[in-house]
Amino acid sequence: MTVCRNCGKRWGLFKTYKIVFANDGVECPNCGKKQYLSGSSLINLLFGSTVIIFFILVPFLVKLSNEEEQIY
Numbered sequence: 420m421t422v423c424r425n426c427g428k429r430w431g432l433f434k435t436y437k438i439v440f441a442n443d444g445v446e447c448p449n450c451g452k453k454q455y456l457s458g459s460s461l462i463n464l465l466f467g468s469t470v471i472i473f474f475i476l477v478p479f480l481v482k483l484s485n486e487e488e489q490i491y
Contacts, residue, residue: 426450439464 421430421438428449430438438445444455456464 423447423449423452423454425452425454 421435422428423430426447426449428447430448434445434448438454438456444453446453
């Protein structure tokens with residue numbers, strides 16, 4: 420769960436989603452200090468989004484063949 424790095428208070432689900440889509444950070448509801456996504460969180464979100472999009476698109480990208488074909 421998301422925790423403020425200044426005061427240590429846990430954030431709720433709504434605040435956590437809000438910071439993901441905020442470009443300029445979000446203030447902690449407890450201490451008022453502005454918090455930002457860490458670099459590792461950005462990388463994790465990017466990788467996770469890519470994997471999810473890949474699995475959603477796979478059924479639309481796969482075509483079958485009656486014979487084994489070579490990759491050129």
